[in-house]
Structures are given as structure tokens and as C-alpha cells.
Amino acid sequence: YPNLSKLVVLFTVSGGGLVAYSDANPISGYQSIFPVETENKKKRVVVLGTGWAGTSFLKNLKNPEYDVQVVSPRNYFAFTPLLPSVTCGTVEARSIVEPIRNIIRKKNMDIRYWEAECFKIDAQNKRIYCRSNKPSNLNGKQEFVVEYDYLVVAMGARSNTFNIPGVEENCKFLKEVEDAQEIRRSVIDCFEKASLPNLSEEERKRILHFVIVGGGPTGVEFAAELHDFVNEDMVKLNPGVKELVKITLLEATDHILGMFDKRITEFAEKKFKREGIDVRTGAMVVKVSDKEISTKERSGEVSSIPYGMAVWSTGIGTRPVIRDFMQQVGQINRRALATDEWLRVDGTDNIYALGDCATINQRKVMEDISAIFNKADKDNSGTLSAKEAREVIMDICERYPQVDLYLKNKQLRDIVDLLKESKKGVEKESIELNIEEFKSALSQVDSQMKNLPATAQVAAQQGAYLADCFNRMEDCEKDPEGPLRFRGSGRHRFRPFRYKHFGQFAPLGGEQTAAQLPGDWVSIGHSSQWLWYSVYASKQVSWRTRMLVISDWTRRFIFGRDSSRI
Ligand code: FAD
Known part of the structure; x- marks a missing residue:
């Protein structure tokens, strides 16, 4: 390496046998580390x-x-x-x-x-x-x-506050392990605080009002966990507080769990209502102070909600x-x-x-989709029969799974629902799909289709895909015509990344989970909870964590949750 004489040994990295040096960089003043060649x-x-x-x-x-x-x-x-x-x-x-x-x-x-x-x-x-x-x-x-x-x-990514005043200072986030630990301490704190003498009833109610902002899977799961914790554990220890505790879930859109099948959304909303969790949809948070959350309803009405602890779970930035x-x-x-x-x-x-x-810039989504349609429209009539349309849509959904995931657009959803029904044998063979209508509906969700959901599933598949490319990079360079399917031209040597969607869960508390699996399969209830336990136990990265998690679940079944504030 040039200028070896100037290098000063900074430290030795044991195990790998590599020595790292420090080079006082005259321009930036940063220490530089790099392996010995x-x-x-x-x-x-x-x-x-x-x-x-x-x-x-x-x-x-x-x-x-x-x-x-x-x-x-x-x-x-x-x-x-x-x-x-x-x-x-x-x-x-x-x-x-x-x-x-x-x-x-x-x-x-x-x-x-x-x-x-x-x-x-x-x-x-x-x-x-x-x-x-x-x-x-x-x-x-x-x-x-x-x-x-x-x-x-x-x-x-980090939690997104959308620059709403007071969120950063007053709300808890649920992104990192430390956040979850802090929330746990804070929940227990609220119960202990509310038990102190000399507090008015109103003050106790405020302290025991837990507000969750964001009705996505994380917010919903936390609300369900909290409800179980209060009803299964805390009421036994603080019998007097049950009537004072309130859980409110605020969601700016019309429904919670918007990315799930509407059967799941409806089930979750009804279940929460039955259990006394106050789900307020169409409520946009505009300001948070240390004791109150201000929301703006669709009607323009602004209201203030006194709270003891607020968890912010509205997406990522x-x-x-x-x-x-x-x-x-x-x-x-x-x-x-x-x-x-x-x-x-x-x-x-x-x-x-x-x-x-990251987000994959699938610039050619619409071009691809048009090409699929044009191929299917053999007689150039501009319409497809239900059978043809079904095949085309299945093809698109397979190639771009996010089409199916992000179908919020009503028109598009209706078309797909119709075709799915016809697949199940319901006789709808007479319907015809107007290609232009469908394409225009698709183009409205074009920007959403370009984004894969920000989930662990996507991240893990991308990591595995890229590692595979790195594993084979050298072989590919040596043997460009080999069996690894180089592209004919251009700078890419591998098949593009394709996401495979294996389904998603929404735990709803009370040993019930909603599962939405590929092929439009929805299951809600206790059996899905056992599926959830099995999947999450099997997905652990090591046997050590798998055993720990299973033993925690067993401990909870037998002894309940620990409410010590440590
Ligand atoms: P992360 O897993 O967030 O990892 C980012 C890494 O980068 C971390 O190690 C961090 O320390 C590191 N880092 C940060 N800043 C720097 C820096 N400046 N320099 C170097 N390193 C840095 N997804 C699902 O599919 N299913 C679920 O059930 C699910 N539940 C979730 C529940 C919660 C509460 C949360 C918060 C997320 C959940 N997700 C779930 C989403 C999933 O966790 C994320 O999509 C996933 O973690 C993204 O993986 P990632 O590797 O991109 O980022």
C-alpha cells in the first residue's frame, strides 16, 4: 500500500488474522481502516x-x-x-x-x-x-x-412522524428492541402511577388511557397484546383499575388493516369493538402534547384525547x-x-x-402488463373473455405479486374479485373485460405497484437473492454462456429479483390470529393462532432463540406475564 511508512498500527483483529491500520487522512482527518493486501x-x-x-x-x-x-x-x-x-x-x-x-x-x-x-x-x-x-x-x-x-x-428505515408537532417528544415508537422494552416499562409505569393515592378519578382515567396511532399490522397487534395483558394479567393484580383502562386505536383511513382482505378487516374491527377497544377511523392526528392528542375528523372537527401513553406506528421514513x-x-x-x-x-x-x-424501480411494469394483454387479445377486439382475463390476471399477479397486495383501487378490486369468483366455478363466463378500462385502473395504482411492501419477507428474500448472485458472480464471469442464464446483452448477468409472497398474519389477541395466504385463502381464529406459533417458531434464526421463544410462550401460558418494572 502506498506510504506504508506513515501507517500506524491501530489494532489487530483476532481470528481473521487480518491487521487493520490507521492512516491519518490529511483531508478529512478520519481514521481509515482497511485490510492488509x-x-x-x-x-x-x-x-x-x-x-x-x-x-x-x-x-x-x-x-x-x-x-x-x-x-x-x-x-x-x-x-x-x-x-x-x-x-x-x-x-x-x-x-x-x-x-x-x-x-x-x-x-x-x-x-x-x-x-x-x-x-x-x-x-x-x-x-x-x-x-x-x-x-x-x-x-x-x-x-x-x-x-x-x-x-x-x-x-x-426509521419511524415516520410526518413532522407532526409533538410526536417525536411525546410518543413511543415500536421499531427497535429498545423501543419495545421502553413501552413495556411505560405500560407498567402507567398502572403504578394510576394506583397512587390522592389522584382524581379523571386523572387515573387519563393515565390509563393507551392510545395507538396507526391501524396497520403493528398497531393492531400491539393493541391486541395490550388488551390481553390488561385483561389476563393486570386486572388480577390491580382489580380496581379494570373500569378505568381504555385502549384507543386511531387510524386516518376508513379501516384498520387496510392491506388485508376485507373479511379480516371486518373481523378485526368487530372483535375490537366487542372487547371495548375504541377503533376510531378517519381520525388524523394533527398535534400531540404531553397529555393530549389532537385529531381532525373528516368533517373538519378537531377533538382532543387525553392519554397516559401513546404509541406511534404509522409507517416508515x-x-x-x-x-x-x-x-x-x-x-x-x-x-x-x-x-x-x-x-x-x-x-x-x-x-x-x-x-x-430500498425500492425496486420497476419502470416497465405498465409496458409488461400491456404486452401481456396484447398477447392475450388475439383478435384485437380490445376485450377479453372471462377465461382469458383470468389467465392474464393470474399471470400478472404472479409476476407482480404487489398488484394483488396493493389493490386498494375499487374498480380494480372489483374486476379481480369477479374473476376470482369465476375461477371458483361461479358462472360468470359471459363477462368480458375491457382492456383499456382495466389498464387505466391499473395505471392508477402504478406507483404503488412499483413498491414492494416493507416487510421482513421481502428483505430476507432480497438478501438471499443478492447473496446468490455474489456466490455465482465469479463463475458467471468465467463462463458467460454457462447454465446461469446470462442475459444476452446489458450489464446484468442474473435473473432479476422476483418476490414470492407467502402470506401474512395479523394476531388479534385472545389466542386468535388472522392469516391471509396465497391463493386468496383466509383463515381467522384459534387454528390460525397455532399456525402462527408454528411459523414464527420455525422462522427463528437459531435453535437457541427458537427454544427461548417457545419456553417464553409456555411460561406465559402457565404463569402469565411478569409485571415487574425492571
Ligand atoms: P432492519 O431489519 O430494520 O435492519 C436495519 C439494520 O440497519 C439494523 O441492523 C440497524 O441497526 C442498521 N442500521 C441502521 N442505521 C445504520 C447506519 N447508519 N449504519 C449502519 N447500519 C445501520 N415484517 C414481516 O414481514 N412480518 C411481520 O410480522 C412484521 N412485523 C413487524 C413488527 C414490527 C414491530 C416492526 C417494527 C416491523 C415488522 N415487520 C414485519 C417489518 C420488518 O421488520 C421490516 O420490513 C424489516 O426489518 C426490514 O428489514 P431491513 O433489513 O431492511 O431493516
Whole structure:
């Protein structure tokens, strides 16, 4: 390496046998770390993030011909679908996390982990700037630079407050393990506070009013968990408070669980109503103070809701480092990094983005869909019979599963429902589908179709796909005509990423879950709860966490949840 004499040994990374050096960079003043060049020069792959996407990439990467460095402020992987269960102590926080070093230890590869956050990506010079989140112990050496040949950006997203005043300061979020732990403490705090002497009835009611903002799967699951916790555990310990506790779920649109089948939405709304959970739809939060939430109804009426604890769960926003990087690569006014269908960031050559921080720019969705229609419309009549239309729609839904997921557009939904009915044997063969009408309905949801849902399922599949590409990259270069289906031309050597939707769950409390599985199969109730238990136990990243989670569930069945505030 040039200027070796100036290099100062900073530290030795044990195990991997690599030595990292510090080079006082005269321009930026950052410490720079990089591996000593080995004879067998390996390509450096830097992975940002240890969430679903980053961990799935690492777990599936098998080619030892890379020098891999992982940068993340979190030295563990967290099984986020069980976070709502942590908020009330159904499972313990430590049961759903796996140290990232445990995951990389099992791989026979050069993988090193740095506990730090990346605060700048310099795409031009192929380097990232990082900062340790333990600054106080490092005597000012907490910042460093890591150089890469390939960068895998899997930094996830942050909670979105939509800049509504008071949200950041007064609401709890449910995004990280620490958030779930904080909510758990805060719920118990509210009960203890409300039990103190000298409080008016009104004040006790306010303290025990739990408000959840956002009727998506996370908000709904948390409301259900909280309701179970109160009714199964807290009332036994504080019998007097049952009449004072209130749970309110605020949702700005017309229904909770809007992305689920309407049978699930209706069931959840009715169940919550029966159980006394106040579901207020069409209520937009406009301001939050330390004791009150102001909402604006469709009619324009503004009302104030006194609360003891509020949880904000309304969706995700962009991390500042991603926003800064988006500007660098000319992607402005977007929520997430646009990539092509091979997960490569638009406007870059060797940077990939996956998971919640990315969105696939499927520019050709409408073109593809038109082509499918035109092929089916053999007689050029502009209409398709029900049979033809059904085949076309199934083809589109398979190729773009998000079409089926995001069909909020009424006209489109009706057409698809009609065709699905006709598939079930209901005689609708006489209907004809007007192609232009259907295309125009589709184009209205075009922007939604371009986005895959921000879920662990998508992130994990993207991580596995990209690792597979990296595993085969070298083989492909050596043998471009090989069996790996290179494209005839262009810069992409692999098949594009295709998402496979395996269904989704919405736990509704009281040992009942709603499950929506592919093929329009919906199941709600106790049997789905057992399916939920099996799927989530089987999806754990290690046997250790699997055993811990199962033992937490068993403990809860036998002893109930622990209400100590620790
Ligand atoms: P994350 O998993 O969020 O990981 C991001 C990683 O990047 C983290 O390790 C983080 O520490 C790291 N990072 C952050 N900033 C930096 C930085 N500056 N530098 C380096 N690293 C950084 N999905 C489902 O499919 N099913 C569910 O049931 C489900 N339930 C959910 C429940 C809750 C409460 C939540 C919050 C989410 C749930 N999701 C669910 C969504 C799912 O968790 C996300 O879609 C998924 O985590 C996205 O994966 P990711 O790897 O993109 O991001």
C-alpha cells in the first residue's frame, strides 16, 4: 500500500488474522481502516446493517472469495415480528435476538463486524464513513473510513412522524428492541402511577388511557397484546383499575388493516369493538402534547384525547444517511433508494440496496402488463373473455405479486374479485373485460405497484437473492454462456429479483390470529393462532432463540406475564 511508512498500527483483529491500520487522512482527518493486501487479493464487500436484509445476505453468502466487513450500530439480529410480544412481556427481548457474531462465526469466511453507524457514503471514492456508537471510550478515535469494492446497503428505515408537532417528544415508537422494552416499562409505569393515592378519578382515567396511532399490522397487534395483558394479567393484580383502562386505536383511513382482505378487516374491527377497544377511523392526528392528542375528523372537527401513553406506528421514513446518499446519486424526493430489478442502486455501479431502505424501480411494469394483454387479445377486439382475463390476471399477479397486495383501487378490486369468483366455478363466463378500462385502473395504482411492501419477507428474500448472485458472480464471469442464464446483452448477468409472497398474519389477541395466504385463502381464529406459533417458531434464526421463544410462550401460558418494572 502506498506510504506504508506513515501507517500506524491501530489494532489487530483476532481470528481473521487480518491487521487493520490507521492512516491519518490529511483531508478529512478520519481514521481509515482497511485490510492488509493479501497475495490472494479478495474483493471487499461491505454490508451496512444487521437486520433482515443484511443478515439474510450474510447467512446465504457462501463464496469464500470475498473479504466481508459488516457495519451496524446493532450487534445483533432482531426478529421484529415478535417485537409487539415484547411490549407486554409475552416474550422476553433477549429471546428474539441473535448476536451477529454468532451468525458469522458459523461461516467459513473472512467476515468482520464493526459496531458503528455509517454516516456518509462516498460513492465516488468507494468508501463509507463510520462512527462508533461508543464514543466516550475511544479518545476521539470513534470515526473511521471503510473502503469497498461492493457495498450492500441494508440500513432499514426509521419511524415516520410526518413532522407532526409533538410526536417525536411525546410518543413511543415500536421499531427497535429498545423501543419495545421502553413501552413495556411505560405500560407498567402507567398502572403504578394510576394506583397512587390522592389522584382524581379523571386523572387515573387519563393515565390509563393507551392510545395507538396507526391501524396497520403493528398497531393492531400491539393493541391486541395490550388488551390481553390488561385483561389476563393486570386486572388480577390491580382489580380496581379494570373500569378505568381504555385502549384507543386511531387510524386516518376508513379501516384498520387496510392491506388485508376485507373479511379480516371486518373481523378485526368487530372483535375490537366487542372487547371495548375504541377503533376510531378517519381520525388524523394533527398535534400531540404531553397529555393530549389532537385529531381532525373528516368533517373538519378537531377533538382532543387525553392519554397516559401513546404509541406511534404509522409507517416508515428515510434515514438521514440514505437521504444524503440519494442526493449524491441524483435520486431526489423519494422515500427509498431506487434500484433496478437486480437490486443495484440506480446511478451507481457497485452499490446494492435491499430491504426497507430500498425500492425496486420497476419502470416497465405498465409496458409488461400491456404486452401481456396484447398477447392475450388475439383478435384485437380490445376485450377479453372471462377465461382469458383470468389467465392474464393470474399471470400478472404472479409476476407482480404487489398488484394483488396493493389493490386498494375499487374498480380494480372489483374486476379481480369477479374473476376470482369465476375461477371458483361461479358462472360468470359471459363477462368480458375491457382492456383499456382495466389498464387505466391499473395505471392508477402504478406507483404503488412499483413498491414492494416493507416487510421482513421481502428483505430476507432480497438478501438471499443478492447473496446468490455474489456466490455465482465469479463463475458467471468465467463462463458467460454457462447454465446461469446470462442475459444476452446489458450489464446484468442474473435473473432479476422476483418476490414470492407467502402470506401474512395479523394476531388479534385472545389466542386468535388472522392469516391471509396465497391463493386468496383466509383463515381467522384459534387454528390460525397455532399456525402462527408454528411459523414464527420455525422462522427463528437459531435453535437457541427458537427454544427461548417457545419456553417464553409456555411460561406465559402457565404463569402469565411478569409485571415487574425492571
Ligand atoms: P432492519 O431489519 O430494520 O435492519 C436495519 C439494520 O440497519 C439494523 O441492523 C440497524 O441497526 C442498521 N442500521 C441502521 N442505521 C445504520 C447506519 N447508519 N449504519 C449502519 N447500519 C445501520 N415484517 C414481516 O414481514 N412480518 C411481520 O410480522 C412484521 N412485523 C413487524 C413488527 C414490527 C414491530 C416492526 C417494527 C416491523 C415488522 N415487520 C414485519 C417489518 C420488518 O421488520 C421490516 O420490513 C424489516 O426489518 C426490514 O428489514 P431491513 O433489513 O431492511 O431493516
